[in-house]
Amino acid sequence: xxxxxxxxxxxxxxxxxxxxxxxxxxxxxxxxxxxxxxxxxxxxxxxxxxxxxxxxxxxxxxxxxxxxxxxxxxxxxxxxxxxxxxxxxxxxxxxxxxxxxxxxxxxxxxxxxxxxxxxxxxxxxxxxxxxxxxxxxxxxxxxxxxxxxxxxxxxxxxxx
Amino acid sequence: xxxxxxxxxxxxxxxxxxxxxxxxxxxxxxxxxxxxxxxxxxxxxxxxxxxxxxxxxxxxxxxxxxxxxxxxxxxxxxxxxxxxxxxxxxxxxxxxxxxxxxxxxxxxxxxxxxxxxxxxxxxxxxxxxxxxxxxxxx
Numbered sequence: 001x002x003x004x005x006x007x008x009x010x011x012x013x014x015x016x017x018x019x020x021x022x023x024x025x026x027x028x029x030x031x032x033x034x035x036x037x038x039x040x041x042x043x044x045x046x047x048x049x050x051x052x053x054x055x056x057x058x059x060x061x062x063x064x065x066x067x068x069x070x071x072x073x074x075x076x077x078x079x080x081x082x083x084x085x086x087x088x089x090x091x092x093x094x095x096x097x098x099x100x101x102x103x104x105x106x107x108x109x110x111x112x113x114x115x116x117x118x119x120x121x122x123x124x125x126x127x128x129x130x131x132x133x134x135x136x137x138x139x140x141x142x143x144x145x146x147x148x149x150x151x152x153x154x155x156x157x158x159x160x
Numbered sequence: 161x162x163x164x165x166x167x168x169x170x171x172x173x174x175x176x177x178x179x180x181x182x183x184x185x186x187x188x189x190x191x192x193x194x195x196x197x198x199x200x201x202x203x204x205x206x207x208x209x210x211x212x213x214x215x216x217x218x219x220x221x222x223x224x225x226x227x228x229x230x231x232x233x234x235x236x237x238x239x240x241x242x243x244x245x246x247x248x249x250x251x252x253x254x255x256x257x258x259x260x261x262x263x264x265x266x267x268x269x270x271x272x273x274x275x276x277x278x279x280x281x282x283x284x285x286x287x288x289x290x291x292x293x294x295x296x297x298x
Contacts, residue, residue, distance in 0.1 A: 035179035049286065074185065088282050139282035148185070150220070150285040 038074035071120035098123030238263025
C-alpha cells in the first residue's frame with residue numbers, strides 16, 4: 001500500500017512531503033487500511049445488519065421436527081438482540097414457536113410473525129404428515145431491521 | 161492547512177471505500193431501458209447492482225407489483241425465474257444467479273402508463289428497491 005493511495009489518506013488531505021518518513025501509513029495491523037470491510041464496522045453499525053441462519057433440525061417424531069433460527073452479524077457472530085421476523089413455509093406444514101422466542105401472530109400456521117429471544121434465537125416446531133421436503137423462508141416485516149434472509153431452511157419429512 | 165482539515169477526510173467513510181466483498185453483500189434493484197412496445201407488451205431488464213453500481217451476479221428474491229390491469233411475466237427464454245404470481249400484477253421472482261438479472265415482460269392491452277415497483281420479500285437479502293419504472297403503452 002502506498003502512502004497516498006486515495007484511501008487511508010485521501011488525495012489532498014495532507015501533502016506527502018509533510019509526513020514524517022517514519023510514520024507508517026497503512027496501519028500495519030491485520031486489517032489493511034484503505035478498504036471498508038465488515039471487520040472495520042463499529043459495534044453500533046454492525047448491529048444494524050442481521051443475517052438469518054438456520055441451525056440443524058432435530059427430529060422429534062416422523063411428522064415433527066424442531067428448527068432454530070439464529071440472527072448473526074456480518075462477521076458471522078450471534079447477535080444478542082431480539083428482532084421481529086416473518087416466517088413462511090409450504091402450506092402442508094404447520095409451525096409453532098418453541099421455547100426460545102415469542103409468537104406475535106400466526107402461531108400454529110404456515111405463516112407466522114415472531115420475535116427472537118434476547119440471544120437472537122427463535123425455535124420452531126414444524127409438523128407435516130406427508131413424505132415431502134418442506135422449505136421455510138424468512139423475511140422482513142413491520143419492525144424488522146435490515147435483514148438478509150437469502151438462505152432458506154429445508155426439512156425432509158419421511159413418515160414411517 | 162490546520163491539522164483538523166488534514167485528518168477530517170480520513171474519518172468519513174464513503175461508498176467508494178467499500179471492499180468488494182462487503183459491497184457485494186448489498187443489492188440495489190435497477191431497471192434498464194425498456195424496449196419498444198410490441199403486441200401490447202414491453203420488455204425491460206431488471207439488473208442487480210452493488211452500492212458501487214457494479215453489476216451484481218447473485219440470486220435475489222424480489223416482489224414485483226405493478227399498476228392494476230397489467231400482467232407481468234418472464235420474457236421467453238429470458239434470465240431469471242418466476243416463483244409465484246406469473247401473469248399477474250403481483251409477482252415474486254428470482255434473479256439469475258450468473259448475471260443478477262431478470263428479463264421482465266409487462267403486458268397491457270389498454271393505453272396509459274404502468275408503474276412497476278420492487279420490494280423485499282420472504283427470502284430476500286439486503287436489497288434496496290427505491291427505484292420504480294414507468295412504462296407508457298400507446
